Structures are given as structure tokens and as C-alpha cells.
Amino acid sequence: MASVELKDVRKSYGSTEAVKGVSIAIPDKELCVLVGPSGCGKSTLLRMIAGLEEITAGEVRFDGQVVNAIGPTERDIAMVFQNYALYPHMNVFDNMAYGLRNRGTPKDEIKRRVDEAAKRLELSHLLDRTPRQLSGGQRQRVAMGRAIVREPKVFLFDEPLSNLDAKLRGQMRVEIKSLQRALGVTSVYVTHDQLEAMTLADILVVMNGGLVEQAGRPLDIYEKPASTFVASFIGAPPMNLLKLSDLSVTAPAGAETLGFRPEDAVIASATSGLRLEARIEAVEPVGAESFLHGTTPGGRVILRAPGRSQVEVGERVAVNVPADKLHFFDAQGKRVEGQGVSVQI
Amino acid sequence: MTPRVVFPNKLLPYLLVAPQLAITLIFFYWPASQALQQSLQREDPFGLKSQFVGLANFRKVLADPNYINALQVTVIFSVATAFVAMAVALLLAVQADKVVRGKGFYRTLMIWPYAVAPAIAGMLWLFLFSPSIGTFAVLMRNLGIAWDPLLNGNQAMALVVAAASWKQISYNFLFFVAGLQAIPKSLIEAAAIDGARETKRFWTIVFPLLAPTTFFLLVINTTYAFFDTFGIIHAVTGGGPGKATETLVYKVYNDGFVNLVLGDSAAQSVILMVIVIALTAVQFRYVERKVHYG
CATH class of the missing domain: 3.40.50.300 (P-loop containing nucleotide triphosphate hydrolases)
Structure with a gap:
């Protein structure tokens, strides 16, 4: 010892x-x-x-x-x-x-x-x-x-x-x-x-x-x-990383990339936090949950939905991520502290 | 299971094995049966006629004190040669395994002696150790060693053992190097972590895991010492002094081709053949079983 x-x-x-x-x-x-x-x-x-x-x-x-x-x-x-x-x-x-x-x-x-x-x-x-x-x-x-x-x-x-x-x-x-x-x-x-x-x-x-x-x-x-690197290596499926330049989001100074965990996204329209529209490309039901693969203006995302998802392939859905569940990274990929709010659809 | 290959032509399979069969027939079964036949006959001094004598040749050979002497010489020579050739090769292989730079070059150098013909190898050793002209003989005499293999039977034996081993070391070395490479490195590391130092690791892990290689080489080296060393003995000592280095094979040659007692010589060949078959069978039956790990 x-x-x-x-x-x-x-x-x-x-x-x-x-x-x-x-x-x-x-x-x-x-x-x-x-x-x-x-x-x-x-x-x-x-x-x-x-x-x-x-x-x-x-x-x-x-x-x-x-x-x-x-x-x-x-x-x-x-x-x-x-x-x-x-x-x-x-x-x-x-x-x-x-x-x-x-x-x-x-x-x-x-x-x-x-x-x-x-x-x-x-x-x-x-x-x-x-x-x-x-x-x-x-x-x-x-x-x-x-x-x-x-x-x-x-x-x-x-x-x-x-x-x-x-x-x-x-x-x-x-x-x-x-x-x-x-x-x-x-x-x-x-x-x-x-x-x-x-x-x-x-x-x-x-x-x-x-x-x-x-x-x-x-x-x-x-x-x-x-x-x-850590964000995409730890967690399965990995954290979604989107380019900020493709989104209109108020982000902390220096941030270039926005990230959120698949389970932090909710399929619902909301008035606060990050709002995105995703086109669903594939649905993977694994029993207790389903993984939805979609494309957004900022890039591809994976969403985690509890149970069986009612969402169909090809459907466009509104995705919402609460502001406190967002992660920001700078050009070198390092974490930037602070919160951002989105006004984007 | 792999599917059986079926030849549509009935003749083709026989044709395919024919060359191998022909070689075995001409170079093994034919001479072997000749020897067997001759061993039961007595030839007259001029080679004009031969007479069937049953097992008389065998009785005569086995009762001959010279034959018993040759048997002893062979056993000593073979055991010593196999042991020296394998022990030295193993030592060199273990050391070569540690070499990092120039591994290939070093190994290539180690393999060269195998390309030397037996008689040449014998001559080389004779030049080095002959009491009258040998370089090393002079050195040894200067060191106060009464070196004279022409008179001293033990020294003659040591000389032929050294020469025969030297030639076989390369071959053994190659197999030991391959055997050592086949042992996973993590086993050695695990043993090191388990508190075994180098010598201990060698005897408790490496050596037991080399057993299949060692067994294979034991068979090869025994056979080599028995049969393939004629050239060396002939060049270095000619079986002498006295009959101190006359092995069974050398005696077959001496009795048959020098003394022209063909019946005796043939009987000895047959006995040799039986010895080798027995030796190989015993080795495979009792030793091989204990040496394989999966």
C-alpha cells in the first residue's frame, strides 16, 4: 500500500x-x-x-x-x-x-x-x-x-x-x-x-x-x-460538437465550438437555452432509450430520447438544450467557461 | 475440417509420390536390404563367392571386444557432442537475444560454420590442434599442458568432440534463437515482476518453455553425432590413437572398406540401423510427450 x-x-x-x-x-x-x-x-x-x-x-x-x-x-x-x-x-x-x-x-x-x-x-x-x-x-x-x-x-x-x-x-x-x-x-x-x-x-x-x-x-x-478531445472521448455516444460560426448564438468570448451531451437535449420547442432544428437521418432504438442521428446547421448531432422514440426518419424536430448544459471550447479546443444563449432556429 | 482433395485421374496420385518413393527405394530400401542380405553371408577373401551363415556374423560382432569398445566410444562421443553442441548453442542464443544493434549481422556470422563440410571442419581443427603443426597446440604446450592427441586417447576424444560440436552449434543456435523468440516477452516481464532474477527466470521460465526445441535438437544432434561425424573423425584422428575414437560408424567403414570383412561390416550396419530406430522411437514415445505446451 x-x-x-x-x-x-x-x-x-x-x-x-x-x-x-x-x-x-x-x-x-x-x-x-x-x-x-x-x-x-x-x-x-x-x-x-x-x-x-x-x-x-x-x-x-x-x-x-x-x-x-x-x-x-x-x-x-x-x-x-x-x-x-x-x-x-x-x-x-x-x-x-x-x-x-x-x-x-x-x-x-x-x-x-x-x-x-x-x-x-x-x-x-x-x-x-x-x-x-x-x-x-x-x-x-x-x-x-x-x-x-x-x-x-x-x-x-x-x-x-x-x-x-x-x-x-x-x-x-x-x-x-x-x-x-x-x-x-x-x-x-x-x-x-x-x-x-x-x-x-x-x-x-x-x-x-x-x-x-x-x-x-x-x-x-x-x-x-x-x-x-475529452468531450468526444468520454461518454457514449460522445458529446455533440457544433461550429459556433454556423449558429447565431451569444457565446463567451473566444469560444469557437459549442457542445452538449446527447442526453441534455430535449425534443421540444422552448423559449430559453439553445434552440436548433434537426432533420432526423436515422433512429437507433436500443430498448431503454433511442439514439436519434440528425443534421443541424452546425453539423451532425446525436440525441438521446428515453424509451421508444416516436420520431420518424426524415422528420424535422425542434431541439432544445438548457443554457446551463452548454459547453464552449476555444479555437485550440480548450474549455471556455461561461454561458451562452441562443436565438437561432 | 479441410475437404479431401480428390483426383479424377487414378494414376496421378501415384505419379505425384513416385519421385519420393523412387529416391527412398534406391537410396534406402535397396542398400538396406543389401546390407541385411550381406550380414547373413560370409564372403571369401577374393570376393568370388559368398556363403549363407545365418546369424554367425552377428554373434561374432557382438562377442568382439573391439565392437564393445566402439559402442562405448560412440555413446561417450554422442552424449558429449550433443551436450556440448546444444549447451554452447543455447548460451550463444540467449546472449544473442539480448543484442539490440546488429542482431542480423551477428546471427549471420553465427550460422557460417554450418556451411563448412565435415572433412574441412576436421582439417581446420587438425591444423589448430595437431601436436606437430597446430597453432593452439603450441600455446597449450607453452602453458604446460602435455597436449598430444596422437598418443592420448582422451585428448583425441576431446578434439573430435570439439570439432563435431563446433560444426553443429550453428544449426542448434538457429533453432534456439527461433525458440527464444517464440516465448512471449510478457512472460519474462511477469516473472521479473514476480521477483525472479535473470538466472532464476532462465531456469524456471525460459528453459522449460524451450523444451520442445530442446527435444527436437536432442533427436537431431544424437543422430548427427552417430552418423554424420564420420568425416570429422576420419580427418582428425582416423579412429585413433589405438581405437580411442573409433565409433560404430567408423568401425563399419574400417571393417568393410579397409579390412574388407564385408559380412561383419554388414552385420554392424544392421545393428546400427536397429539402434537408430530404437533411439528415435524411445525419444518420441517418452520424451516428446512431456515437452509440449499449448
């Missing part, structure tokens, strides 16, 4: 910089999720925390102590890999016991800890199987088990659920969260799935192009995205 702190961490391969100065502070026992598109440097960052990748510049601290020069063997971390990286020639018990044996844990202590972890992960009946005799979900559990028996300072997860099917992924997501809570181990979790990121994170770090776009509590980020 430890707090983890990154201070202006950089990584370059030759002349290309993969991580361009990242600073994050993760308090003890919290779960930090690094999320971003592929190639944004999130995995590289995780591997630097693990000690698998050399840190070009900056500092990684565990509990205030710089660990840059400490190799992965001595860093006292546990990592769950994307492909699980189970030892194929060892059975489940040995896979979990390997790390303890290497550290000279007494035999009965190893047995106690492995049995306990196996019980927690419902693996007790599989202890003498080899990895190839297990299903994907079971392998994932063994990988988790291998991490928790060690009782390390920090857990690192490198897209641990991306090889599972959607249903299992949802299940394991909940399990990982409750396991992390129960064990109270500081964790860093890398994913490209924004849903996983939102639901798991105590601290969410959105990365893009080797830099942190925004870090904070997931709902804060959802409600106040710091940039158009």
Missing part, C-alpha cells in the same frame, strides 16, 4: 517522444485509470511505473520515495497483463505461488495465501489445471490471483479485460472494483474503453498524444470536459 506520484515523467525512443511530461498524484488505496486512444502513451506510462521501461526524465515515487532506479523485481508491484502472461508449464497453484516462492515465503504461508486468493476468485477447484485447460475468464482470474497473493504495494492493470467478451467484461469490471476496494491496494489501470474508465476510476486520467488532457474524478470530467 502506497501513494504513487509521477512528476513530469517523460519517455523518448530515439527522437520520438512517447510520453511528454506527465504528472499525476494517486493517493493511497485509490484506483487511477489511464484512458486514451491507442498510441497515447498510457501503456508506456504504466510500464514505466512497473519498472519495465526506463524513465527518460522525471520521477516516479512510491510513498514519496523515488523508484526510478529500482528494477521491477524489487519495486514490489504486481501486474495483470493484457494477454495474462500465465506460465504455460505451471498449474494454477504454481502460477500463483511463483512470486511468493521467489521471495522465500514459507511453504505453509504460500499455501494459505494461494488458497485464500483462489477462494476469493472462485478458482479453488482449478488449482491443478494448466492455463491451456482454462477458459479466457478463468485465465483472467488466475492472472488476478497471481497479483493479489503477493500483497504488493501497487497493482498495475494493462487492459486486463480487452480479451474477454462483452458480458464477461462487465462482470469482471465490477469484480475488479470490489476486489480493489476490499484489498485497499493503490492501483493503476490502463484501458481504451471509456465505459471501463468511468466506472472503475477514483481518479480518471485522459491522455492524448503523450500528454494528460484532463485528470480528476470521473463525473467531474464528464460534466466539465477540459477540451473537445
Whole structure:
């Protein structure tokens, strides 16, 4: 158990910089999720925390102590890999016991800890199987088990659920969260799935192009995205972004782009807030709600309507977004605070 | 399942396998049956007539202390050659795996010795280690080692083992490099995080995962040491001093082509054939089963 702190961490391969100065502070026992598109440097960052990748510049601290020069063997971390990286020639018990044996844990202590972890992960009946005799979900559990028996300072997860099917992924997501809570181990979790990121994170770090776009509590980020990148990356379907120059809206100074979440739009005519007319191009009913794809003078939008939508394809509808649900971004895509009101149809 | 290919022409399938069959027939079954036939006959000194003698040749060969000696020499030579060739190749492959720059160049250099013909390889080693003209022989004598493989049987054995291994190392190296590359990097990283240092990682993760490669090479190297080392032994020691480096194959040659005792020689070939079949069968039946992981 430890707090983890990154201070202006950089990584370059030759002349290309993969991580361009990242600073994050993760308090003890919290779960930090690094999320971003592929190639944004999130995995590289995780591997630097693990000690698998050399840190070009900056500092990684565990509990205030710089660990840059400490190799992965001595860093006292546990990592769950994307492909699980189970030892194929060892059975489940040995896979979990390997790390303890290497550290000279007494035999009965190893047995106690492995049995306990196996019980927690419902693996007790599989202890003498080899990895190839297990299903994907079971392998994932063994990988988790291998991490928790060690009782390390920090857990690192490198897209641990991306090889599972959607249903299992949802299940394991909940399990990982409750396991992390129960064990109270500081964790860093890398994913490209924004849903996983939102639901798991105590601290969410959105990365893009080797830099942190925004870090904070997931709902804060959802409600106040710091940039158009974050706005379109977090949330599914993403935030609607419209060019202000195509709309006649009174906007804060410097704003170029207007955004609103699909669920904040109401199909109704109103006298305040943003008023738009949208021509509906497609309707996607998903059961509990429907997604309406439409075109407006400012560009394409997606609207979220509860239940089954009565709107037909080809119909023109009036769209209203309350003034306090509008987001504004400047020419560089950075958030601009302030509210605007529309007079446009 | 892939669909079975059906040939409309009845003759075509036979034609397609004919070249392979012809080669096997001419170069294996025919000589093998000749050897089998000869092993049951005794030839007169002038090669004018032969006489059926049953298993007399086999009895004679197996009772011959020289044959037992050749068997021992072969076992020592093969085990030593296979072990040295594989161990050194593995060491080099593991080191080559760490090289980042010039990997391809380094590997290419490592593969060259395989292109050297056995007899040439033997000559090279002879030039280096011959007690009268060898460069290294001089160095060793200056270091106080009484180096004389022409008189000392153990030294002669060491020399042929070294030469035979040297030639096979390249081949083993290639397979070990490929085997090492097939081990996912994340496994090594997981082991590092699990607290295993390099040596420990090698013996607990890498080496067990290389087992399929190692097994394959074990079969290949044993067969190599048994049969393909004639040229080296012939060039370096000629089976001597005494009979210290006379392997079974070398003795077959000596008895058949030098001493012209064809019956004995043929009987020895048949025994060799049985040994190889048995060895391969045992290796595949008992060793291979334990070495494959999915």
C-alpha cells in the first residue's frame, strides 16, 4: 500500500517522444485509470511505473520515495497483463505461488495465501489445471490471483479485460472494483474503453498524444470536459460538437465550438437555452432509450430520447438544450467557461 | 475440417509420390536390404563367392571386444557432442537475444560454420590442434599442458568432440534463437515482476518453455553425432590413437572398406540401423510427450 506520484515523467525512443511530461498524484488505496486512444502513451506510462521501461526524465515515487532506479523485481508491484502472461508449464497453484516462492515465503504461508486468493476468485477447484485447460475468464482470474497473493504495494492493470467478451467484461469490471476496494491496494489501470474508465476510476486520467488532457474524478470530467478531445472521448455516444460560426448564438468570448451531451437535449420547442432544428437521418432504438442521428446547421448531432422514440426518419424536430448544459471550447479546443444563449432556429 | 482433395485421374496420385518413393527405394530400401542380405553371408577373401551363415556374423560382432569398445566410444562421443553442441548453442542464443544493434549481422556470422563440410571442419581443427603443426597446440604446450592427441586417447576424444560440436552449434543456435523468440516477452516481464532474477527466470521460465526445441535438437544432434561425424573423425584422428575414437560408424567403414570383412561390416550396419530406430522411437514415445505446451 502506497501513494504513487509521477512528476513530469517523460519517455523518448530515439527522437520520438512517447510520453511528454506527465504528472499525476494517486493517493493511497485509490484506483487511477489511464484512458486514451491507442498510441497515447498510457501503456508506456504504466510500464514505466512497473519498472519495465526506463524513465527518460522525471520521477516516479512510491510513498514519496523515488523508484526510478529500482528494477521491477524489487519495486514490489504486481501486474495483470493484457494477454495474462500465465506460465504455460505451471498449474494454477504454481502460477500463483511463483512470486511468493521467489521471495522465500514459507511453504505453509504460500499455501494459505494461494488458497485464500483462489477462494476469493472462485478458482479453488482449478488449482491443478494448466492455463491451456482454462477458459479466457478463468485465465483472467488466475492472472488476478497471481497479483493479489503477493500483497504488493501497487497493482498495475494493462487492459486486463480487452480479451474477454462483452458480458464477461462487465462482470469482471465490477469484480475488479470490489476486489480493489476490499484489498485497499493503490492501483493503476490502463484501458481504451471509456465505459471501463468511468466506472472503475477514483481518479480518471485522459491522455492524448503523450500528454494528460484532463485528470480528476470521473463525473467531474464528464460534466466539465477540459477540451473537445475529452468531450468526444468520454461518454457514449460522445458529446455533440457544433461550429459556433454556423449558429447565431451569444457565446463567451473566444469560444469557437459549442457542445452538449446527447442526453441534455430535449425534443421540444422552448423559449430559453439553445434552440436548433434537426432533420432526423436515422433512429437507433436500443430498448431503454433511442439514439436519434440528425443534421443541424452546425453539423451532425446525436440525441438521446428515453424509451421508444416516436420520431420518424426524415422528420424535422425542434431541439432544445438548457443554457446551463452548454459547453464552449476555444479555437485550440480548450474549455471556455461561461454561458451562452441562443436565438437561432 | 479441410475437404479431401480428390483426383479424377487414378494414376496421378501415384505419379505425384513416385519421385519420393523412387529416391527412398534406391537410396534406402535397396542398400538396406543389401546390407541385411550381406550380414547373413560370409564372403571369401577374393570376393568370388559368398556363403549363407545365418546369424554367425552377428554373434561374432557382438562377442568382439573391439565392437564393445566402439559402442562405448560412440555413446561417450554422442552424449558429449550433443551436450556440448546444444549447451554452447543455447548460451550463444540467449546472449544473442539480448543484442539490440546488429542482431542480423551477428546471427549471420553465427550460422557460417554450418556451411563448412565435415572433412574441412576436421582439417581446420587438425591444423589448430595437431601436436606437430597446430597453432593452439603450441600455446597449450607453452602453458604446460602435455597436449598430444596422437598418443592420448582422451585428448583425441576431446578434439573430435570439439570439432563435431563446433560444426553443429550453428544449426542448434538457429533453432534456439527461433525458440527464444517464440516465448512471449510478457512472460519474462511477469516473472521479473514476480521477483525472479535473470538466472532464476532462465531456469524456471525460459528453459522449460524451450523444451520442445530442446527435444527436437536432442533427436537431431544424437543422430548427427552417430552418423554424420564420420568425416570429422576420419580427418582428425582416423579412429585413433589405438581405437580411442573409433565409433560404430567408423568401425563399419574400417571393417568393410579397409579390412574388407564385408559380412561383419554388414552385420554392424544392421545393428546400427536397429539402434537408430530404437533411439528415435524411445525419444518420441517418452520424451516428446512431456515437452509440449499449448
